[in-house]
Every structure is written in C-alpha cells, then in structure tokens.
Amino acid sequence: MELKRIRCFIEVARLKSFSKAAKVLYLSQTAVSQQIATLEEMMSVRLFDRDRKEVKLTIAGETFLLEAKRLVRLYDNAILKTQAYAQGVDGVIKLGFFSMLDRDVMSNVIAHFHSKYPRTQISIVQCSYEDMKNNILNNTIDLGFCFYLDSIELNQLKIYEQLPKLCVNTKHPLASKSLITPEDIIGETIISYYKNVEQQEVYESHHDEGNPGLEFNRSFLLENMDDAVMLVSTNVGITFLPEIENFVNPNKIVFIDQNVEEVPFEVKAYWKKNTNNPSLSKLIDTIKEELIN
Helix, strand or coil: CHHHHHHHHHHHHHHCCHHHHHHHHCCCHHHHHHHHHHHHHHHCCCCEEECCCCEEECHHHHHHHHHHHHHHHHHHHHHHHHHHHHCCCCEEEEEEECCHHHHHHHHHHHHHHHHHCCCEEEEEEECCHHHHHHHHHCCCCCEEEECCCCCCCEEEEEEEEECCEEEEECCCHHHHCCEECHHHHCCCEEECCCCCHHHHHHHHHHCCCCCCCCEEECCCCCCCHHHHHHHHHCCCCEEEECCCCCCCCCCCEEEEEECCCCCCEEEEEEEECCCCCHHHHHHHHHHHHHHHC
16 A cells, blocks of 8 residues: 555656646546645655646655655565566576667677576666666666766676777768877867766766867767767767677778777676675676686
C-alpha cells in the first residue's frame, strides 16, 4: 500500500497534475488526491503547492522525490532479480554505459563473459553522466563505465587508455592526411564537451585552449562523444577522440593520427564498495584477464 502511494506521488510530480497522473495510473482523481493527502499526513509535511493552474513540489517534496524514486527502483530491481533466479538464472549483473567508447572497450569482454557464464543474466542500460554515480550507489546498476567519477564509496579500475586521434568526416579536406599537425587545424571548428562542470574540468586537459589557432565550437552543449560523432558524421566540425572500432560508420568517419593533443582518454570501471554480488566479482576478474593482464 505504501508503494502505491509513492508511485502516485512520483507521477503527480512528473506530470505536475493530479488529473493527468490519475489517467496514467488508471485511478480516479479523487483516489490520487487521497493517496497524496495520506502521505502528507503520515510525514506531517506538505509535498505540493496547489493552485488552479499548476501543481508544484515544495522543498520537502523535492527531497522526498529523490528518495521515492530510489525506493521504487530498489523494489523493482528486487522483483526482477527474484524472478530471474526463479527461472533458473545463476546470477544477475546490471551494467551502465556512458558513451560509445565504454561500450566499444567492453563489447568483447561482455561476449567472452557471456560464453563463460551463459546462465548469468546481463542487463545493460545507458546512463547520463549525472545519473551514473547515483545509479551505482543506489544499486540500480552494479558496474558503471565512465571517464571519471568522484566518490569515496566507489571502487575504481582503469581498463583503457589511449591517445586521441582526429575524428573527421570522410568528405572533409583533412580526411586524406596521414598525420595532423597544429597548423592543419587552424581555423577549423572543433567540437568539444562542456555540458557540466565535471566534464569541463576533465576535457579541458585534452585541449590547449590557450592556442589561438584552435577554435572550439560552443554552439552545441554535448554530454558525450556519441553526440560529437553524430555531428562529425554530418560534417559540422571535427573532434579529438580515441579510435572507436565497432560503433562508427567508416564510410562517414575517419580517425587520423595527430600530434596536437597528448593527453590520453581513459575508461574506468566503477562499483560500490562492499558489494556482495558473485556475478560482479566474476565480471571484474574477466575484465582484468581481458584488458589489464
């Protein structure tokens, strides 16, 4: 019963409307209002500010929303794991990927792990940078792959490091070159990643912004290299990336050696400390065998 009320609360917060939430939940508006009123009475707080035009979360409501979503995820994951084990699965592991580079690095490892442990269920999701750490800490995913996460609650393992190449469209004038020098890219529009502060700090180490010959495109706010590759494929600009083998179209994208940037790209695996999941331990061992040893 408590979970039903929490789901009602999440839907009202998402839709900013009691009537819309009622339709999604196949309940009457009165029933939804009663569920929210009961929650507010139980906690002695007001979760929503209501008027005729809209419904807004209070500060208390915003705080509760974060925890409510976490509780629902934990409940749903517990159901999925229980059902998987009941169907004869030996283990369950949930993986989160941030970019195509992470997937490119891990694709063969996952294939090898699956062939070795075919009865382990592998769940794969795409995570934004902002969600990656929270998803690991909230047990929504067991193992996340990203360039950098900062938390004393997480273990980390560097699984990949490579110097970037220049990524250009096959129709770009630079596509025929075998080596890119600083003089080659003077006046070129370079696509970079600056959607949040953490990324800006990391990616600035990949670019010499004090070089007056480099022009960085601020027309796009990008979170990961998938979006940069998409823009390069339409010939909007060029970018510095490690060479990706499995997820780019070689008819549209080419990677060229360069001596402009010397800071390597990294991929790290992150998992919660003191996690007791035998499947996670097996996968980490497989990663070490395939990519590190």
